[in-house]
Amino acid sequence: MPKTLAEKVYDAHVVRSTSGEPDLLYIDLHLVHEVTSPQAFDGLRAAGRTVRRPDLTMATEDHNVPTLDILSPIADPVSRAQVDALRRNAAEFGIRLAPMGDRDQGIVHVIGPQLGLTQPGMTIVCGDSHTSTHGAFGALAFGIGTSEVEHVLATQTLPQYRPRQMSVTVDGELAPGVSAKDIILAVIAQIGTNGAAGHVIEYRGSAIEALSMESRMTICNMSIEAGAKAGLIAPDQTAFDFLQGRPHAPQGADWDAAVEYWSTLRTDEGAVFDAEVVLDASSLTPFVTWGTNPGQGLPISERVPDPAEMADEGERRAAEQALAYMGLTPGTPLTEIEVDTVFLGSCTNGRIEDLRVAADLLRGRKIDPGTRMLVVPGSVGVKSQAEAEGLDKVFVDAGAEWRGAGCSMCLGMNPDQLKPGERSASTSNRNFQGRQGKGGRTHLVSPSVAAATALTGRLTAPADLIGA
Amino acid sequence: MDAFTTHTGTVAPLRRSAVDTDQIIPAEYLKRITRTGFEDGLFVAWRTNEPDFVLNKPEFADASILVAGPDFGTGSSREHAVWALLDGGFRVVISSRFADIFKNNSTKAGLLTVVLPQAEVEALWAAAEADPTTQVTVDLQAKQITYSPGGGQSTTVPFDADDYTRWRLLEGLDDVGLTERHLADVEAYEARRPAWLPKALPAIPA
Ligand code: SF4
Numbered sequence: 001m002p003k004t005l006a007e008k009v010y011d012a013h014v015v016r017s018t019s020g021e022p023d024l025l026y027i028d029l030h031l032v033h034e035v036t037s038p039q040a041f042d043g044l045r046a047a048g049r050t051v052r053r054p055d056l057t058m059a060t061e062d063h064n065v066p067t068l069d070i071l072s073p074i075a076d077p078v079s080r081a082q083v084d085a086l087r088r089n090a091a092e093f094g095i096r097l098a099p100m101g102d103r104d105q106g107i108v109h110v111i112g113p114q115l116g117l118t119q120p121g122m123t124i125v126c127g128d129s130h131t132s133t134h135g136a137f138g139a140l141a142f143g144i145g146t147s148e149v150e151h152v153l154a155t156q157t158l159p160q161y162r163p164r165q166m167s168v169t170v171d172g173e174l175a176p177g178v179s180a181k182d183i184i185l186a187v188i189a190q191i192g193t194n195g196a197a198g199h200v201i202e203y204r205g206s207a208i209e210a211l212s213m214e215s216r217m218t219i220c221n222m223s224i225e226a227g228a229k230a231g232l233i234a235p236d237q238t239a240f241d242f243l244q245g246r247p248h249a250p251q252g253a254d255w256d257a258a259v260e261y262w263s264t265l266r267t268d269e270g271a272v273f274d275a276e277v278v279l280d281a282s283s284l285t286p287f288v289t290w291g292t293n294p295g296q297g298l299p300i301s302e303r304v305p306d307p308a309e310m311a312d313e314g315e316r317r318a319a320e321q322a323l324a325y326m327g328l329t330p331g332t333p334l335t336e337i338e339v340d341t342v343f344l345g346s347c348t349n350g351r352i353e354d355l356r357v358a359a360d361l362l363r364g365r366k367i368d369p370g371t372r373m374l375v376v377p378g379s380v381g382v383k384s385q386a387e388a389e390g391l392d393k394v395f396v397d398a399g400a401e402w403r404g405a406g407c408s409m410c411l412g413m414n415p416d417q418l419k420p421g422e423r424s425a426s427t428s429n430r431n432f433q434g435r436q437g438k439g440g441r442t443h444l445v446s447p448s449v450a451a452a453t454a455l456t457g458r459l460t461a462p463a464d465l466i467g468a
Numbered sequence: 469m470d471a472f473t474t475h476t477g478t479v480a481p482l483r484r485s486a487v488d489t490d491q492i493i494p495a496e497y498l499k500r501i502t503r504t505g506f507e508d509g510l511f512v513a514w515r516t517n518e519p520d521f522v523l524n525k526p527e528f529a530d531a532s533i534l535v536a537g538p539d540f541g542t543g544s545s546r547e548h549a550v551w552a553l554l555d556g557g558f559r560v561v562i563s564s565r566f567a568d569i570f571k572n573n574s575t576k577a578g579l580l581t582v583v584l585p586q587a588e589v590e591a592l593w594a595a596a597e598a599d600p601t602t603q604v605t606v607d608l609q610a611k612q613i614t615y616s617p618g619g620g621q622s623t624t625v626p627f628d629a630d631d632y633t634r635w636r637l638l639e640g641l642d643d644v645g646l647t648e649r650h651l652a653d654v655e656a657y658e659a660r661r662p663a664w665l666p667k668a669l670p671a672i673p674a
Contacts, residue, residue, distance in 0.1 A: 015657040016650050021632050024650060026657050028665055036546065038501035047644070058668035064499065078499040085501045096668045104671070117666050129545040129569060143569055145547035147576035147643070155647045157654055193486050194539035197568055227542060229568055247672040254664035261662070293486050293542070314485045314537060321484070411495045432490040432543060434513050 002268035004165045005234050006200040009140040009265065013123045015157055022159035028122040030152045031108045032059040032095065034086040035413070036127030040150035041089040053156045054094040058117060059086060062107045063413045065100050067376050067403035079413065093153075106379020106405045109133040109347040113217065114381050116246025120235035120262040125152055130347050130429065132223040135232030136216035137239050138265045140200070142230040163229045164274040166199040167267075170207040172281035177462040179357070180215035181349060181427070181446035183207070183279070184222040185287035185297045191277060193295040194227035199275060201231040202267060207281035208233055213242040214353035221348045222429050225294040234266040286461045288334055289431045289444040291322035296431075298334065300449065300461045306330035325433050326441050327421070334459050337443065341424040342373040342454040343436070344400075344447060346410040349427035350378030352385050354447040359391040361451035361462055362398040368457030373400035373450075374416060376408040400454065412437045425453040470578040471640030474607040475559045477532030479596035480522050485537035489570060492541070492549040506552035527600035533560045535592045541570025550577045560606045562613075564589055575633050576643065580608060582627045591617065608634060 003011070016024040030053075037059070044050070051057060064079040074080040083100070090097035098104035104111055109130055112118040120138035125131060127149040134141035144158065152158055168187055188195075201223050208216070216233050223231025240259055243249045250258040289297040290304050296319070298305070307319035307330065323330065328337070344350075344358050355377065367373050375395045377383035383405050386392055392402045409416040410428040412435070418424055420439025427450050431442035443459060452460040497509030514521040522528050534553065540563040541549060550573045553561065561579065564586040574581045584592075595602050595617040604615040611634070613625045636643070647654075 016653040024647060024653065026654070026661075028661075029668070035498050039503045039547075042501075042503070049644070055667040055669040063495075076499075082499050082501055096671055117668060119666060122665070127545060127547075129543065143545035145545055145550070145569060145573035145576060147547060147573065151644050151647065154644045155651075155654065156658075157647055159643060159647065192539075193488075193542050194565060194567055197539075197565065224543075224569075227539070227567055248666040248668070250664040250666075257662070258664050293488065295486075317483075318485050411490075413495045413499065430488075430490065430543060432488045434494055435490050438494075438513065 002270040004267045004271045004273065005138060005202055005265055006140055006163070006165060006230070006232060007271070009121055009123065009138070010162065012121065022161050024157050025123060025160045026157055027125050027152050028056060029112070029117055029124045030057045031112055031124065031126035031131070032057060032149070033062050033108050033126070033128065034082045035063045036146050037089065037149055038082065038085045039146050040153055041093065043150040044153055049154045051093040051095060051153045056156060057095045057153070059090050059095050060098040060105055060108050060111055061086060061100050063407045063411065065404070065406040066414050067406055067408050067416060070100050070404040103380055106381060107347045107350060107407055109221065110351060110378035110382065113137065113213070114246070114379055116243055116249035119243060119249070119258070120239060121265050125158065129224040130221050132228065132231045133217050133221040133347055135220040135223065135230050136213060138232055138235035138262065140230055140232065143224060164199045166196055166201045166228070166275040166277065167273040168201050168203050168277045168279065169205040170203065170279045170281050171205040172207055174207060174281050174284060177448055178284050178286060179446045179448060180211055180218040182284050182287040183281065184219045185289065185294065185444060186279060186284055187277065188222065188226045188295045189287070189297045190279070191226050193225060193293045196223070196226040196228035199228050201226070201228045203231060203233050204267070209236065212353055213238060214351045217351065218348055222294065225429055235262050286446060286449050288449065288459055290326065290328060290334065291319065292325055292431055292433050294429065294431060294444060296322055297444065300334050300459060302334055304328045304330050304332045304334065335461070336458060338423070338458045339371060339425045339443065339453055340422045341418060342371060342450050343376070343409040343424055343426040343428065344373065344450050345376030345378065345408055346428035347378060348429040349447050350376060350382065352382050354427065355382070355386050355391050358447045358451035359394040361448060361465065362400070362454070363394050365398055365455055367399040367454040371454055371457045373454040374403060374409055375400050376403045377405050379405045409436050411435060425450050425459060469576070469640050469642060472559070472578055472580050472608055472637045474605065474609060475532065475580070476603055476605040477559065478530065478601060479533045479535050479592055479604055480528045480531035481593040481596045482522055482534055482536040483593060486539040486542055487536055488543035489541055489546050489549040490543055493546065493552040498546060498548050503551060504555055506548055507555035510552040510556040530557070532557050533562065533604055533606065534558050535562045535589055535596070537589070538564045538586065540566050542567040545569045547573040547577065550574045550579050554579055562589060562592065575637060578637065578640065580606065580637065582606065582613070584625060584627060588625050608637060
């Protein structure tokens, strides 16, 4: 029977399948960070269990880490205790850890691909919903809760039910200044924040095939914002080229064997999807969110919507609540919304390509004097590469702050937070109430919209800068 | 995990859709390394900023069944959201649609999530708002909810629960222990894995 890519990867990892029970799925790589793991390690200790495969487990510090003064102990005692717990647990259970200051440290979803630990056809889990990022390589990668983290640590497996299959086909060519972020924001606006619940999304079509690995990761990253279990893209030469030569990529004869297998990882002709979504890339323009969930977005040329015009009662109530929280008036052109802070970073848009795109717009210009811009590379590796390319200088010369690697203002667990009422344009993935700091207001944008917005102090499309 | 068989309590009607886990418990409360004590973070922004938020009303303060709009628990994978609800006194959450990870996490921690059609959700909202002392019984064994709207005739609403998850919840069984019974299958699988698959250890210099 013809199979989808996701079904092939799933089937290749079934350890045990019995009717009336979930399948037992083998996990090839388990990524761990400080926030969702302490209770899992406690559970192991309490039951006298060990980590079954420390060699398939990798830990890093990302959510809590400060992005300034990273070589001093963390000032916040609660954050420090959580990071210390991870260090103790990694040492006790024999797990590799990339701590603050380490060459390999960074956001968990940035370092997996960077090290070549993320490869096509694998199953990858992490106690973090944006694990879907790794699907860009054709891996089946999904977020899990802390009880499941404990289960994977103990057994290297997870009980799973077969997910449903959704295809999102994006054909056509993107206009200049329109990016992967705009594609995924448009998809989520179309299907809703839980529209893909129970499904794995396969992104396909000529516009997806034309994307770099960084851009593919941006798209797969936000699959969870549409409620999907995972998002993936068939691995191709672009993926192989990205991986070749990375520290943990196969070498020599192993490389050839791997590529041969990886090349079989595509959806068969005639495979059936339970749901299909189609989008025309050439019709897309830069997208921004106006509300408090990632599905509340519009092309930047539009105006703040009027809830009174919404037919569905639930949608109307949600829009009213969102606009009240965001402090926005229906009918206001989105490009007239002024922001206090621009955040460039996160596992969605904190990779080298994202920094390059933003730096290209900022080079030789100054950001708006009333706006602050935080640039937070996704990993120490990204930071070093950006510095080698002189991007840090471009940011600093333009008036932005160049920081250390971590999650930072994506969720404000470290000191990088919005103040109540402050408004940001953020390249991260969630505009939930208070996500970037208590009372903070978030507009999700692409890296180029972030840079253009920093220059003008209000939501701005890069195309509107030309000649400015 | 505590077993769940049947529960009787009152309802808190949460008339909101797409309640994300950042609202259930914000990130700053996730820094703790314990598994309990998260009640102070439960819906803290709404409890602080909105005087008429449902859980601020004394008549709903003791509710143990949360009835919410569609798409409850979207966003972050934080199981802390489930723990915070349990710590806050809830044993059941009812919605027409849950986010996958939230639903999965609840089954691991002993919080029952029940999917009902939106019309049944609305009926429960109306009953609780009309009389906050309305007692609602959620019976996992029989897969049904029973209550008497307006103190009148009792109504019974059936719900679906997959047999395996139901059995685990009824017995309060720990997944790890169940999987360990199949260790031989895991070992056989490991023996078949291609040798070129990556290992995090030893670390390879970049
Ligand atoms: S960058 Fe943001 S979304 Fe990504 S892992 Fe960190 S906190 Fe989560």
